[in-house]
Amino acid sequence: MSRGTIKKVAGPLVIAEGMRDANMYDVVRVSNQRLIGEIIEMHGDQASIQVYEETSGLGPGEPVESMEVPMSVELGPGLIASIYDGIQRPLDDIMKISGNSLKRGVEVASLKRDKKWTFVPVAKPGDEVEAGDVLGTVQETIVVTQKIMVPYGIKGKVKDIKAGEFTVEEVVATIETADGDKELTMMQKWPVRKGRPYLKKLPPEMPLVTGQRVVDTFFPIAKGGVAAVPGPFGSGKTVIQHQLAKWAEADIVVYIGCGERGNEMTDVLNEFPELKDPKTGQSLMERTVLIANTSDMPVAAREASIYTGITIAEYFRDMGYSVALMADSTSRWAEALREMSGRLEEMPGEEGYPAYLGSRLAQFYERAGHVISLGKDQREGALSVIGAVSPPGGDISEPVSQATLRIVKVFWGLDASLAAKRHFPAINWLTSYSLYVDNMEHWFNEEVAADWMSNRQKLMGLLQDEAELEEIVKMVGMDALSPSDRLKMEAARSIREDFLHQNSFHEVDTYTSLRKQYLMMNLVIAFYEQSVDALEKGASVQKLISMEVREKIGRFKYTLENNLEEEYKKISDELVTEIANVLGKEDF
Incomplete structure (x- = not known):
């Protein structure tokens, strides 16, 4: 182990000398309080260390010891539902040792060493395994089943595999490799600054x-x-x-x-x-x-x-x-x-x-x-x-x-x-x-509806047109707009207030399925397109805007998932009827 002494302390930065044998990103223990740190720069035999704990009270001459391993996390059963600090120390375990105030130099294991987990083997003796293969599973919570995988860099034949309750440090499998037998536990370590490999x-x-x-x-x-x-x-x-x-x-x-x-x-x-x-x-x-x-x-x-x-x-x-x-x-x-x-x-x-x-x-x-x-x-x-x-x-x-x-x-x-x-x-x-929209166009059109992307484009177009018309309204007022522009402003308001506004505390509105989103888009577009059509036939823009069905279109977002199709058809039919009524009245 490389040992040195503190030369300088500047807040969380400690410079230590005599560290020639240490490596970049090694974990170090600083002073007799054994504060945890990491080497972030090397100059000759001097190492610059960023200390992950409060450094007040440290002074030159105190010892520094390299652990000769990079900053790593422990991976295995016990991660889910845990609350860690920035360097994967469990806050509940620290509290048991030091109370509500975080003390310095507390050394606690990231994964609990005394808790036993039920390991159910998937592999069997004689199986050829390589990095990433699943050896067995652990039911970590009701929701999550953790797969215990062969660590990176290990390849060989399963010599022995056990079933039953084990802690994360107990051996659950032995693998015969070209370099001899490797004993595997349910826990593996991985350096945090290096991405985990994939195929x-x-x-x-x-x-x-x-x-x-x-x-x-x-x-x-x-x-x-x-x-x-x-x-x-x-x-x-x-x-x-x-x-x-x-x-x-x-x-x-x-x-x-x-x-x-x-x-x-x-x-x-x-x-x-x-x-x-x-x-x-x-x-x-x-x-x-x-x-x-x-x-x-x-x-x-x-x-x-x-x-x-x-x-x-x-x-x-x-x-x-x-x-x-x-x-x-x-x-x-x-x-x-x-x-x-x-x-x-x-x-x-x-x-x-x-x-x-x-x-x-x-x-x-x-x-x-x-x-x-x-x-x-x-x-x-x-x-x-x-x-x-x-x-x-x-x-x-x-x-x-x-x-x-x-x-x-x-x-x-x-x-x-x-x-x-x-x-x-x-x-x-x-x-x-x-x-990502262009990449996912095929998925939306295949899985949700063939006109999903064209509907989305229509809504975006209305919102952009509204932003331009807003400038005119600010200068000369709403009355200066043509009936078609007035209708466009109303449709955009409907998109903003009925579609985009979402109440995260409302039990129905907090989540909207893709099917429901599609039907909501359809209703807003149907109102706009049918109203434009009616306007060309001589309907009054004021009567189109004040149709009662608009309130129902706005409230469609509160419809339960199992009533969607029925409610959608009902509102669509009402929209057609009301527009016909507006046109009928205009004819007299």
Whole structure:
């Protein structure tokens, strides 16, 4: 082991000398308090170490010891429903040792060593196995079955495999390899800065259905895709992430609270166990891993928390699950990078952020994807990443937002003015975009309806026309508009208020299936197109706008799923009748 002594302490940065034999990214223990840190720069025999705990009281001459392994996470049964800090220390176990205040130098195992899990073997003696093959399963929660896989780099024949109850450290299988027998436990370790390998990456052609209309219809994210949610304070970033965690078609949710305010993280920790998973009726925590790294925790641990979270997410992706990772927020992570870069005296880039900000963000987001995992059964897994960005003052021209937008393919731009009008989700339909739409056109048209994409285009066109007409209305008033433009404004208002506005606390409106979204689009388009037709035949625009059926079109979003077709037909018939009535009255 490489041992050295502290030469200099600057906040979370410690410089140690006598570390010639240590390597980059080695985990080190600093001082007699054994604070955990990681080597981030080497100069001769001097190592720059970012310490993941409070460094007050440290001084020159104290010992530093390299553990000669990179920063890694423990992967195995016990991850689900856990609440970790940024370096995968379970907060409940730390509390048992040190009470409510986080003490320094606490060493606790990431996975509980005393808990026994029931291991059910799938492989049998004599089977040829390689990395990624499933040896057996563990029922971790009511919802999640964890697959115990052969670790990367091991290939051979199963010599012995056991069944029964074991801790994560007990041997469950022995593999005969070319290098001798390897004993395997249910736990494996993986370095956080290195993406887990897979066989093949698949194109993003299938949507991650979220049940949120503005997302699924206008700005869909692909399974295995990446999205950014930038928005100012109070615009609803956290509410959107909660909705996606609850409703998105993901088997596992990994939520990283990176540098968030303590009270916000407390809300998450209190709410997630209370939230009912709509698919299973169980608590949402039964398929969730939480990483809590609040803004008052040591700044360097923020940097680690993002990598810790995505490595855990990749592990579940390798089992063939669809995983959604929420990072809230990458701006605080970038601030931690900026602080460490400043202490290392590196040349600053734009607004003081390090020059490598963009490449670090890309390394993180590029670990998402829809992949075929290692192993003979070729499981398909997906890791979708949704990163919240908190630009100062809501200005998305700042470096973190811009670097993120260069990487991600979905941009849900939150708008403070929409939030002030109580329009939620406050996603601005004029500035947001999704670059996955063209890839997924075939899927939507095949799986939902043949005219899904053309309907979506009609709605977007109406909203864009409305934005242009708004300028005229502001200058000369609504009366200056032609009847056809007036109708266009009304149809766009219907899209905004009836379709895009969604109440996350309403038991029916909180989630909308793709079929229901399609029928809602159809009703709005039918009102507009039939009204335009009636207008050409001489109908009064005022009477068309004030038809009673419009109220029913607006309330269609509160229709239960099993009554959809019946209610849709009823409203469609009423619309035809009322337009005929308007035309009939005009004839007299």
